Each structure stands twice: as C-alpha cells, then as structure tokens.
Amino acid sequence: MFDTCGNLVNIQKADYKDVSAKYWVTEAKETNFMVVYNDNTFCPEEKLTRAEAVKVLNRLFQRGPLSGVDKPTLKDVPTRNWAFEEIEEAARDINTKLIKMEKN
Structure with a gap:
C-alpha cells in the first residue's frame, strides 16, 4: 500500500458523484483546516x-x-x-x- 517514500500506491481514485470537488474546497476554506493563501486561493493540486x-x-x-x-x-x-x-x-x-x- 505504501512505497519506500511513504506515498500511497495502487490506490484507486475516489469518485464521489454526489459531492463535488468545489464542496471540499469550500469546506477546507471555511473551516480553516487547509491553508488558504492571502489572495483567497486554495491549491489542492500543489504539494x-x-x-x-x-x-x-x-x-x-x-x-x-x-x-x-x-x-x-x-x-x-x-x-x-x-x-x-x-x-x-x-x-x-x-x-x-x-x-x-x-x-x-
């Protein structure tokens, strides 16, 4: 399940048809759980x-x-x-x- 660097491998991408990606981005921003930059952007694809x-x-x-x-x-x-x-x-x-x- 993990490679030597601790990265997940051989995991299928989750497909949530009932919940959009926008929902999770909004949730992360509103709860201050994930970092939101000063310009009010959220970069989920960045490391x-x-x-x-x-x-x-x-x-x-x-x-x-x-x-x-x-x-x-x-x-x-x-x-x-x-x-x-x-x-x-x-x-x-x-x-x-x-x-x-x-x-x-």
Whole structure:
C-alpha cells in the first residue's frame, strides 16, 4: 500500500458523484483546516510545504497557533515567518515544554 517514500500506491481514485470537488474546497476554506493563501486561493493540486503541513496537523489535533513566543525554537524558522506561531505550537508538547529535537 505504501512505497519506500511513504506515498500511497495502487490506490484507486475516489469518485464521489454526489459531492463535488468545489464542496471540499469550500469546506477546507471555511473551516480553516487547509491553508488558504492571502489572495483567497486554495491549491489542492500543489504539494504542501512543511509550514502548511504543520498548520494542517495543528488543526487536526486542535492545537495552536501559539502566541507570545519571541525566540524561535528552530533556527530555520524566524519570527517573521507566516507559520512561526504554528511551528512553535507543533514544537512543544501539550504542557508547552519544548520537544527535544534530535539531530540525525
């Protein structure tokens, strides 16, 4: 079911004749579950960036964004990054302690 990269393989495309793609795009935008760009566009055919994926996972786990942090946990995510508060939330456990990031 998964290839070596963790991608789904040999899965048939779902065909929902009773629910249009527009419905799902609207649902994603209205619930703020998926990232919607500042120009009010939604790009379901594009690959998610790391920051976008973090925002989606935070919504899935009903977390964040975390405000009031002025020092970045991760060196490659400056405070001016649009997803800074989302990434800070994901980098901390429920009790807002820093999650230890192991170097590979």
